[in-house]
Amino acid sequence: MMMKIKNNLSIYKHLMSFGFIVLSFIPSGVFGQTDRPGSPDSTITIGYNVKTNTAAISVIRGSELETHATDNLSNALGGLLTGISAQQMGGVPGSDGSNLWLRGFRTLSGGASQPLVLVDNAPGDYTMLDPNEIETIKVLKDAASTAIYGQRGANGVILVTTKRGKAGRMSIKLDAQTGFQELVGLPTFLNSYEYGKLFNEAKFNEGSPIPFYDDATLAKYKDQTGNNIYTNPSVDYIGQFLKPNAPIQRYSLNISGGSSFAKYSILLGVMDQQGFYKYAVEDPKYSTNASSTRYNMRTNLDIQINKRLSVLFNLSGQIARNKSPFVGNSTIWSTIMHELPNSYPIFTPTGMLGGTSTKFNNPVGLMSRSGYQEVNNRNMQAMLEATQQLDFITKGLTITVSGAYNGFNTYGYQKQQSFAVYSVDANLVQTKFGLDKPLSDGTDLSNDMNYTTSLWGSINYDRSFGDHSLQATVMTYLDQKFIPRYSPYVNLNYGATLNYGFLKRYFLGGSLSKSGNDNYAPGSRFGLFYSFSGGWDVHKESFLSESNILTQLKIRSSYGLVGNNGQVSTQRYLYQTQYTTGEGYPFGTTYSSTSGTVESQAGNPYFTWEKSKQFNIGIDGGLFNKVYFSFDYYTDNRFDMLASPMNKLPDIFGSTLSYTNIGKVNSKGIEAVLGVNEKMGDFRLNMELSATFSDNKVIENGEVNGLSSNLQGIGKQSFGEWGLKSLGFFYDAADIANSPVQKFGTYAPGDVKYADLNHDGIIDGNDKTRLGGTGIPNLFTSANLKLSFKGFDIGVQIVGLFNREVYIPLEFSNAIPNGGKLAVGAYSRWANYTDQNGNVVDTRSTALYPRLLTTVSTNNTQNSTLNIKEADFIRLKNIEIGYTLPKAWMKAIKLESIRLFCNGYNLALLYDQAKIGDPEYPGAPIWSYGKTRILSFGASLNF
């Protein structure tokens, strides 16, 4: 509890400084007019042509995504859409997207927490789309908007709508941008001399008084001249093998237009992202660098067949080719992050690859002579939708039927090559190890496909009668995902919604859906979901309508039941009792089993989906026609969540039930937006601050009764690692003697000291507790500033993530016990000794890491607050500066407009609590691929 309060205080402090940064951008006295989607007045259309005035929804336009130079759209959403929290895990070209949570993590640990994503109302992936393809992204947050999605709505819905043509003359837009990526958050490793000195200390700590590296050797490490670079090398792996930057470029051509009969929007896009491997072969036909090349194409057609019948046709595809050296990105990165600086020279005196009899991991070889692998992904989507006006039956009635296909194929192959390495001895004599082998024929790496078909239809009624307006929908939806070797995954929904308005001032909404999935028992596959909502446009009341101060005010609220059928494991049909081939039994005198049959799964006929009762109350308002604000409070009480029942189910049951619906979690949160729109002459400003706070508490998770309070999951946040609380390091032998015994292996002064959370006088696994959300913040904030003056425009985005923890890999300090090296963090180790020269080394009062050791100390490597650290941060996430050339010039060159721009993604950290690597995910370079900053410039031409 105390920790929480302390955290909240620090958040407050950060927010203050954060607000200051943003406010300093606001010039005084300039105000403009709001043109935001989702302002209180508007009726928002969500899926299936459903309209609502009462739901909690965030919207952005595709144009706002264009300012982010990232290749993956999911990276742009965090900070642009209130309610979304994001965490980017790394920078692998082609798969560097972010994990997203809508209104935070609201399910049990390990549960399905991701929102439902629909592109043009059909299952799809928006992350690989070109930003120019996107018209809007809507985030449906409360039950009023998600209940219609039934079993899949509880985690929220992200609705992506692609761009359609508009009647009028042909418009051609060409976007070109090129730039480079830089690596961020890499550890700084010690050179051989520094490494050697601290290695000696580590050996000393283990009881070896004679230095492992003598002074003469250390001197050679320090003096990297002459033959020393071969006999006693000191290799800077990051500087030597990773380029300071790597290119990224994106081009797109968008043609749209049409007549009253037909409209079109056509897009062709290319995105190319290159890797950082300095020694990779960079031949266009044979490249071994990491790279991702993506082609996007889309044709969206609207055809008005007659006055009452319109048809929409979309055809789109994404082709991606992702390449890496044969050994894979993670091996390259792991080698760079682990190999000792003094292992071997990279090149021998004769220019051969260095190595030893046991080390064949020369990065030059890995990058250029291990071969390569290539994965080709093909995504294709097609959609056909027809809408018929039925005003010959009654005015305002329409009917829509839509069908879509979304196919995915992947094929990967690899070609292997091998290389010899040469060791160099003190006399520069070289010895060859391994063989040079040419590139082999390719072998398959991956080969898979799946496709999803979806169908939906809706009857919509939209009409006003005097003071009354009524919008109603009846719909049905079916999708089936086919993965060839499994039975298809099927969702089937029926739904109805109602949106009633009186005097454009009072609104009532309701929705009902009957939603089913094939994973449940016959007769129990469908569930009923519902929502009720209301809205009051207070500002339209006579007592406010004249106000010059409060220029907009609307209150809305909703309550409903939504489901989450996302599974905890890949096991399906848990309702069924299943039998399979058993071990059999070896009867007779020859030991050979007669085959048998056994019950492989005891069915649980009550197996069902997670349910969520969601309440939302929100207020949208405006001041002086310039300032707008929005505030939402929500609660989400979940039950029937999947958890293992085995702590509740006695053994006499005689079998296991993997998951039953016993879990309960209550979440609540706040979202706030404050924005200003200003306009004075040629000066325009939009500034928006937004914050998403979410918190949850486990009510029931199936855990054992009667655990000591630190071990209880109940009552705590539902996600995050379990670990010990570190109390620092044992100061001396007396400290050890006066502390409880620790049961994780031997320890000595300088090793990690843990808290006895259960007060039993013994430190063991029972002293663990929940260490808060790993990666996922409780508070996600953003500030977006847009300024324009004459032809100039500037956009700044800052995001702040608070109350979160991340895992800090030991590669940032001492990874020797795990086959790695030392980074600068090692200088913050605990030390207390007198060195050979009689100098006292005593870092006990400032140490951040335990004493150096060369072997694994199980005492020091326990999960604890030492390696799962609080990592709040504020990032200058994006800046774009543009200049639109004067109109007058355009006539001469017969162009509509030209805009030149430069932008930067992931630019700087304004605040960094942990200060170890990149706080978003410090392990990225260690475990996969470093995170990148992107700087690019470009031009946007309209013909």
Add this chain to the structure above:
Amino acid sequence: MNSIKNIKWLIPFLFTILITSCSDFLDRAPTSALNQKQVFSDLQLTRQYQIDLYQTLRSGFSSFVNGDFTESWGYDLISNMDDYCMGSKNDNSTFELISGGWMNRGENANWGNAFEVARRWRFSYQSIRAINIFLENYKYAPLATDADRIEMNTMVGEAYFLRAHHYFELVKRWGGVPLVYKVVKASDDQRPPRADIKTCIDSIVSDCNKGAALMDTVVSSSQWLGRATKGAAMGLKARALIWGASPYWSTRGSGISWQDAAKAALDVINLNVYHLMPNYRDVFLKTFNSEILYCQNSAPKNMWDLYMWTPNFLGGLTYGNFQPTQEFVDCYEIKDNVTGQYVNFDRNNPDHMANMYNKDRRDPRFNQSMIYNGANWQGITCEYYTGGNLGYQAVGSMAAYFYTGYCFTKYWDENVLVGTVNGVARKGNPLLNWIFLRYADILLMYAEAQNQAGGPNSSANGSGITALWAINQVRERAGISDLPSSISQADFDAKVRNERSVELCIEDQRFFDVRRWGIGDVLARDLHKVVATKNLDGTFVYDFSQTVGPLRKHYDNPDQYILYPINIEEIQRNPKLTQNPGWQDIIRN
């Protein structure tokens, strides 16, 4: 132009099709697994299901070999909670029970469940569930011919027998346990209380009777050797009844008399199906021999002999997990040098001591069951002394594993070559039976029960088969002298108890015998090893004063030597379970 006009109904028409055709889309049965109906409507699958019920028989040749104790079948043996057999020094399971590990929490607060005792309980109920599924569903299998019907009867009988076996495994460890005689569903009450001991034994006897009525005395063909028979069910019944008649349970409401137990054992003797093997050693080396009532057919992969006790210079892996104590060795009788009769070994008798390892004087089963200093094994003379091939220095750090001065060889064939280990030819058993029940045990049960019921010279049902006759059958086969008919009832009982220890050593019997006799405190005494020192003249000095097993700790409460604790987590899951005596007050820390 009509078609153009009607196009306005196209979309509503498509919508109607969509909404009416969707209903069956959710019916997607998995293709890989079978459901219950499919299994039990097919005779072959039903047969296969019944075959897998035999997987629930797990031998004392534990899965320890595979490095895990999951559902450890060999637990009781390995645990060596008896006084006559020590485990290896680093035997975790020993440590677990003795040190109170049954309630130790592990990582992630998953204490209790991972504990051996909890696994044994869980495995029994898993087995019982599998059997109950069969007994509830076999009737759906189509039976076309008389042969099918006979086969099904036999299979059902075997299932009843197997259920009785599992309940007895539970009862002998925990006393009264919850009785589950149907397949528990997710919707059922999963929290029944414990049944009392009388109800439990009655239920076991009832299943044995049902099984015996349906099964024949022999299996239908030699390919099915290993299946249960009528004799197995009758033998198990006798064992359950002698359990109930024994002092610990007869004084705690079992309601079973020695007469009941003796009659049940006599019924097995009167079957006239089982015969003692002429050679004691062959009982354990020859599979499916005439003495076995039921057994588990043990895989060669288990290499029980290899892992469990073989010194590595003999081709083993030196674990030496089973070591006879000196107390056990002292149980072997010795031929009196005057009378020629076999008498109790007396360490104060210089003649006994001088001839303790004399094959011609000591009960022949001693030499047939273990090696000792001077014994000959696989052509090698065993040197259990400092500097000898089995001495404390001879095998470096591994020496600690051979610390009592003896090593069991009872199940270990020294003539059959089965491979090499560490470059040494390994002799052992290509196939072993783990014997759950054998005829010698039946004879000793009868001897014990009938003596208690009417004395050494009485017989059950006026059969003329006396307790004395029964024990002497066993003694004669072993090659030692008969007990005299003049022996008193009390002396006879002591002789039966000793005979059981010797005859049935490391067969998982002593462990439970001390519990049913209620003499758990014998486990608390200090146990000893022998340390031999070789003199310069080649003679030996034997020191019997050293105790064994630094890990052998004693319980605080003598009740803890009788019944197992119920896993504390199981009690939390089912609060209706009451804890066993001696364990209630121990709260987890």
